[in-house]
Amino acid sequence: MKTKDILIGAGVGFLAGYALKEYTNKDQISPEKALKTVKENIQDHIPVNGSWIHMTPESYKKDDLEYNVYRGGISSTKEGETKQMDFIVDAKTGTILELTS
Template structure:
């Protein structure tokens, strides 16, 4: 066995393993479009949607002692002839909905 070949193979294996580890450890966000699609799917189970929106850039959000990067968005729908509007906050890394708030029509 040639030592040069062995050392070269070990070095390539080590560098390749390290590169894979780094790629897998990078945190990636769910796309905002995917988050909005999921939220709309959940709302459609309770009636038709008349509009929706989402901020395309994730922002910091604190809920209790936890810090998140989140997408904020909104859904509007008609329920029994009344227009209802909701704001949602979803975790950018998993797409999980953290909070939903209904806007009041009263001024």
């Protein structure tokens, strides 16, 4: 019965940790969703060939306001020329705060 007790304890611990992680991250969207939002918003204006995003949000200050943000980038090829653009997106809403080439 000791093995059974250990497995039950490990299972309960895992579920509690997972639930706590999900509860604490509710106020932020996932980095994958933030990247998808950025690509959807700029796809009509800029053809996107590649993209990347940092998986860990960071603190960012703009116009005396504090944000938790994800940083990332996209690459675009237009008329044979590849261009790299960096973006900063709000981790709560997915709003693009900055897009620079």
